[in-house]
Amino acid sequence: MTTVDRPIPVTPKRVPCPTCGGDSIYAISNPYRPFCSARCKNVDLGAWASEGFRLAASGSAEDQPLEDSPPSSASH
Numbered sequence: 001m002t003t004v005d006r007p008i009p010v011t012p013k014r015v016p017c018p019t020c021g022g023d024s025i026y027a028i029s030n031p032y033r034p035f036c037s038a039r040c041k042n043v044d045l046g047a048w049a050s051e052g053f054r055l056a057a058s059g060s061a062e063d064q065p066l067e068d069s070p071p072s073s074a075s076h
């Protein structure tokens with residue numbers, strides 16, 4: 001008599017894709033998790049990157065604190 005080990009089918013956890021709201025498999029088999037696909041991941045990253053770029057670009061260079069050179073008392 002032999003007992004056959006039946007592998008328990010692992011139900012992949014599904015989460016809503018943050019980008020398209022569709023089903024995305026949250027498992028190691030899905031390298032784009034929690035996104036459903038590479039496209040959705042790129043879209044989200046792109047949005048984040050452009051947002052950060054816009055915020056960084058909105059700050060004008062005039063606001064950059066320039067180091068005030070201390071008055072040098074080198075005059076004798």
Ligand SMILES: [Zn+2]
Nearest residue numbers: 017020036040
């Ligand atoms: Zn998606």
